Amino acid sequence: MPGGGQEPGSYYVGVDVGTGSVRAALVDQRGVLLAFADQPINQWEPQFNHHEQSSEDIWAACGVVTKKVVQGIDVNRIRGLGFDATCSLVVLDKQFRPLPVNHEGDSHRNIIMWLDHRAVSQVHRINETKHGVLQYVGGVMSVEMQAPKLLWLKENLRETCWDKAGHFFDLPDFLSWKATGVTARSLCSLVCKWTYSAEKGWDDSFWKLIGLEDFVADNYSKIGNQVLPPGASLGNGLTPEAARDLGLPAGIAVAASLIDAHAGGLGVIGADVRGHGLACEGQPVTSRLAVICGTSSCHMGISKDPIFVPGVWGPYFSAMVPGFWLNEGGQSVTGKLIDHVVRGHAAFPELQAKATARCQSVYAYLNSHLDLIKKARPVGFLTVDLHVWPDFHGNRSPLADLTLKGMVTGLKLSQDLDDLAILYLATVQAIAFGTRLIIEALEAAGHSLSTLFLCGGLSKNPLFVQMHADITGMPVVLSQEVESVLVGAAILGACASGDFASVQEAMSRMSKVGKVVFPRLEDKR
Numbered sequence: 437m438p439g440g441g442q443e444p445g446s447y448y449v450g451v452d453v454g455t456g457s458v459r460a461a462l463v464d465q466r467g468v469l470l471a472f473a474d475q476p477i478n479q480w481e482p483q484f485n486h487h488e489q490s491s492e493d494i495w496a497a498c499g500v501v502t503k504k505v506v507q508g509i510d511v512n513r514i515r516g517l518g519f520d521a522t523c524s525l526v527v528l529d530k531q532f533r534p535l536p537v538n539h540e541g542d543s544h545r546n547i548i549m550w551l552d553h554r555a556v557s558q559v560h561r562i563n564e565t566k567h568g569v570l571q572y573v574g575g576v577m578s579v580e581m582q583a584p585k586l587l588w589l590k591e592n593l594r595e596t597c598w599d600k601a602g603h604f605f606d607l608p609d610f611l612s613w614k615a616t617g618v619t620a621r622s623l624c625s626l627v628c629k630w631t632y633s634a635e636k637g638w639d640d641s642f643w644k645l646i647g648l649e650d651f652v653a654d655n656y657s658k659i660g661n662q663v664l665p666p667g668a669s670l671g672n673g674l675t676p677e678a679a680r681d682l683g684l685p686a687g688i689a690v691a692a693s694l695i696d697a698h699a700g701g702l703g704v705i706g707a708d709v710r711g712h713g714l715a716c717e718g719q720p721v722t723s724r725l726a727v728i729c730g731t732s733s734c735h736m737g738i739s740k741d742p743i744f745v746p747g748v749w750g751p752y753f754s755a756m757v758p759g760f761w762l763n764e765g766g767q768s769v770t771g772k773l774i775d776h777v778v779r780g781h782a783a784f785p786e787l788q789a790k791a792t793a794r795c796q797s798v799y800a801y802l803n804s805h806l807d808l809i810k811k812a813r814p815v816g817f818l819t820v821d822l823h824v825w826p827d828f829h830g831n832r833s834p835l836a837d838l839t840l841k842g843m844v845t846g847l848k849l850s851q852d853l854d855d856l857a858i859l860y861l862a863t864v865q866a867i868a869f870g871t872r873l874i875i876e877a878l879e880a881a882g883h884s885l886s887t888l889f890l891c892g893g894l895s896k897n898p899l900f901v902q903m904h905a906d907i908t909g910m911p912v913v914l915s916q917e918v919e920s921v922l923v924g925a926a927i928l929g930a931c932a933s934g935d936f937a938s939v940q941e942a943m944s945r946m947s948k949v950g951k952v953v954f955p956r957l958e959d960k961r
C-alpha cells in the first residue's frame with residue numbers, strides 16, 4: 437500500500453548491531469515496535485587500544501534476534517529488512533572467508549572495531565598530507581575511520597591479512613552483503629568513513645599519497661565500486677541461505693544499510709512535533725539535532741548547503757537524510773565512560789548489592805540516591821567541587837585530538853556511596869558539557885539549532901536526559917519508541933519494499949514524539 441495506508445498491514449524487520457549487542461525489532465507501517473529482542477556480542481581487547489569482534493558471531497546473533505521477533509506472526513506480511521551497525525572494519529579473503537586482524541593469527545577475530553585506536557601513527561601521517569579529502573571530515577581524520585586502519589593492516593599484517601584480503605567492508609555493508617550476496621556499499625558508510633564523495637566518487641590521489649595505491653590499481657573492487665543510497669533495494673532481496681539463517685522469508689526486500697548513529701537520526705529527526713510547545717515547530721528540520729547516545733554519543737545535524745565545522749566530521753552529502761548535508765559531532769566514549777567510572781569505584785560492590793536488593797539497575801539506584809543527598813538544592817549543585825574531563829578515549833569533536841586523556845579534580849580520601857554518586861553525576865554533566873561544546877562549534881559555523889532529539893541506551897537514563905536539557909538550555913525530545921535506532925533500520929526496510937516513496941516520507945510517518953524534557957533554566961548556573 438504505497439504511502440502507508442490506514443491499516444498497518446505490512447511489517448518490516450530492523451536489525452541494529454551496536455557495540456555491545458545486536459537488537460532486532462518487528463515494526464509496522466506506523467513505526468510501532470511489535471516485538472523486540474537483543475543478544476550480547478563478544479568483544480576482544482588483545483592489547484590496549486586494540487578492539488576486535490567476529491563477523492561470524494555477529495551474523496549468528498542477528499539470526500537469534502530476528503527469529504525471536506517474528507515468532508508467531510504471519511511472515512508473509514514482512515515486506516522489508518533493514519540493517520544498521522557500528523562503523524567497524526570487516527576483513528574477508530577472496531572467497532569471503534574471515535581473515536585475522538591480529539598478531540595472533542586468529543581469523544575468527546576479523547573485525548577492527550570502530551573504537552580501536554591502534555592506527556595512531558598511520559592517522560598522524562594521513563593528517564600530515566593535508567589532502568583535500570580531509571576538509572570533509574572536519575579538517576582532521578579520526579583514528580576511528582577506515583583509511584588509517586587499512587594502512588595499519590598493510591604495514592603490520594602484510595602476509596597473514598593484507599595480501600590475502602579480497603573484501604574490506606564497513607560492518608553495515610557486510611550485513612547487507614551477507615543477506616543478499618550483493619557487494620554494493622552504502623553511500624552512508626563510504627562517505628562518512630572511507631573518504632568517498634557523493635559527487636566525485638573516490639579520489640585516486642588520496643589513496644596514492646597515503647600508500648594505499650593498491651585500491652586504485654584494482655578500481656576499488658576491494659573497498660567498493662558500486663555505491664547505493666541508504667534504503668535502496670539490493671539485488672533479488674534476501675537469499676534462501678540468509679533466509680534460513682535469519683528465519684525470514686526468502687526474497688523479501690533488503691535495503692542498503694546505514695551506520696547505527698545515522699539510523700538513529702532517521703528514527704527521530706523527522707517526527708511531527710506539533711502541539712508540544714517546541715521551538716522547532718514550524719521551523720525547518722535543520723533546526724533539530726539528533727543525539728544518539730550508546731557506548732558513544734553521535735551528534736547529527738543537517739543542512740541544505742555544506743557547512744564546514746572545524747573538528748566536526750562532514751559535511752557529508754546525502755549520508756543520512758537524502759538531499760541534505762550532514763555534520764556529525766561525537767564523543768567516543770559516553771555510555772562506556774559512565775560504566776567505567778561507576779564499575780571501577782571502591783563503592784561499586786555496595787551499590788550493586790543495594791540496587792539488587794531493590795530490584796533496580798545501578799543507575800536507577802544512583803539517581804534516587806542523588807535525590808536523597810541533594811536535600812533542598814538542585815541536584816546539579818552537588819558537583820560544585822568535583823569536575824570530570826571526559827576525554828578518557830581522546831576527543832572526537834570539536835577538539836579532534838586523540839591524545840587527550842580524562843581527568844577528575846576535587847577528589848577526597850573518602851570513597852563511599854555518596855562519593856560514587858557524585859562522581860557519576862559529574863561524569864554525566866561532563867558528557868553533557870561535551871555536547872554543549874559541539875553545539876557551540878556547529879552554531880559558530882552556521883547551524884541554527886533549537887531542539888535535541890535523543891535516543892540510544894543512555895536516553896533511558898532520566899538524569900542523563902535532564903542534564904543534557906539543563907546544560908545545553910535546549911528541550912530534549914524522546915521518541916515514542918525507545919528503540920528509535922531500530923525504527924531507523926525498519927525505515928530502510930520499508931523504503932526498500934517500495935511501500936514508501938522516499939526516506940523522508942517513511943521518516944515522517946514512522947517516527948513519533950514521546951516525551952519532551954524541558955531545561956530547568958533556573959538551575960543552569
Ligand SMILES: Nc1ncnc2c1ncn2[C@@H]1O[C@H](COP(=O)(O)OP(=O)(O)O)[C@@H](O)[C@H]1O
Nearest residue numbers: 454455456457730731771799892893894896897
Ligand atoms: N536503563 C538504562 N539506564 C541507564 N543507562 C542505560 C540504560 N540502558 C542502557 N544504558 C546505558 O547505555 C549504554 C549502551 O547503550 P546502547 O545503545 O545499548 O549501546 P550500543 O548501541 O553501543 O551497544 C551503556 O553504557 C548502558 O549503561
Ligand SMILES: O=C(CO)[C@H](O)[C@H](O)COP(=O)(O)O
Nearest residue numbers: 454455522523697730731732
Ligand atoms: O562512529 C560511529 C558512528 O559514526 C560509530 O558507529 C559509533 O560511534 C558507535 O556507535 P555506538 O555507540 O552506538 O555503539
